[in-house]
Amino acid sequence: MKAKSFFEAWNAFFFAEQSPIPIALFRILFGVMVLATLLLLRADWMAWYGPHAWVSLKSMQAVEPGTRLNVFAFISRSDFWVHALFWIFLASAVSLTIGLLTRLNCLIVFLCLTSIDQRNLFILHGGDTFLRVSGFFLIFAPAGAALSVDRLIRIWGRREGAEIRPRNPWAQRMIQLELALVYFVGFCWKVAGTPWVQGTALSSILQLDELQRFPAPSWLMRPTMLKLGTWFTLVLEFALGVLIWIRELRYYLLAAGLVFHLSLEYLMNIPMFQWDVLSAYVLFIDAADLERFWNRISAGLGGFLGEPRTVIYDGGSERLRRITNLLGAMDIFGRLSFADLRDSQTQSKPPSKKARNEFLVVTRSGPLQGLEAVRSVAAALPLLWPVAALLTLRKSWDSGAKPNRKAN
């Protein structure tokens, strides 16, 4: 009976389908973290990874032997190829962030990330390790199932509808487990050290010149506060490693973890580590809560995108149906509503020939057609703002050019 309930719990944890929005959000944050890491390294790409780097590949392999997944071991040892690898890595990280060819780019990003880590193991911090390990599991996750260009392509190809299909979360769970393990193992190591148990560890760490970023407030530097801070670190690391799995405590712990990491970001110079770890917090947030949170934001921000618009289209036109499906998927602020001309509630007569080819946008200030309609819709969808900007430019260009033509 116990074994049965264990298997049921195992299956529910790893396989019960759930919304892929948290893992898609993590994919975006992960991509941003990788991009930030690469750009921060940009000035030193050659210094750390080039053919004449601080540590040669030969020395690296001598000090840290073993067969390793490392592209640097296979490419020609020239500046050109090292640069090429980094630009491919950068392009792939951008594609992963926007969710274009997600699985392939996830694989490329992991391969490149592992390679730069393996090429120089002596400059890594915990954030790099966390990105690498979570990147490994992200390869197996449905990271492109939502909030991705891949999804828009599937919608355009009518392989997917407006609803985001729930998926197996087993790969997401592995990243969650990894994050919990980071905290729990960190707790275990610390609790084995006398300075941590006695409460003097934080005082000692804050004396390290190289780690200081901004000065700590004087009230925090009192011995009693530093002791409490040291013990709070132990308690929090244990809680984030173990108690995070208790649903009722989860959000309180995530909030405490957020404050903890932001405080470290303020006090200590360990670039990216805090953000790398915090990026995975999104995986612990329930998709329904994310949706509620987003609805609040979009209710607040939606007003800045102008009045709501109704897009009227001919549902008999395959092209218009595809476009409206796509617009619906991009309408993250809920500014658009759609009406099919063939819908019995919309009208009884068949649509005119013109209406069959283009859509009509109805706003409170009146109906719009043609490029004006496209511009109005694009202005309501942040993803299409470049299109809206181009059309606005064109409009102002046209209005500026007309009097000249008359003059000529």
Added chain:
Amino acid sequence: MARASQEGKGSRPGKELRQERYFGLKMWQYVAINIFLVFHILAISCWCAPISSPFIIGCKNALRPYFLWSGLFQSWDMFSPLPKATNAYMEALVLYKDGSTTMWSFPRMEQLSLTDRYSKERYRKFVETVLVDSSSPLWPDVARYVARLPEIRAGGPQKIMLVVKWSDIVANPDGTFARAPWDEHVFYSYDVKPEDLQ
């Protein structure tokens, strides 16, 4: 779903029921994923466990080739069990062929601007690693790199000496900490060869 339930009551379960049982996966996928999950959960837990029992050490040795290859190796002993208790930095003393000397300093975080601290933090970690005795195989590479720096190479370097400067952080009886005076030590000396400057 109802159809699947009806078929389930029969002697031969239908495709839908099988898919429901395996959460939309084919049976082989479900089995393979479970093997993957069990292996990785146990392996990563074992790799990270701060326990030095013979069993755990044996497991780590068995897992090492896979973890090193795949990049799953990890350690989470930041500032523990004993936090670092020394402020230290590294410099390179350069002796030129004409007998002159110069001191080249590795980027020190406390002397950099806020933005530079973000981009140059890798030097902090690198110096921390290089200063450990077990990193001695890296010292010739470090010395060669310093010799190849344009401003050093131009002067014709003959010898590079790596110098560590340090100050211990000492605990006071009242729970506060004080810094001991700075000390320094040349821990490596390298004779520059012509081919190093190519």
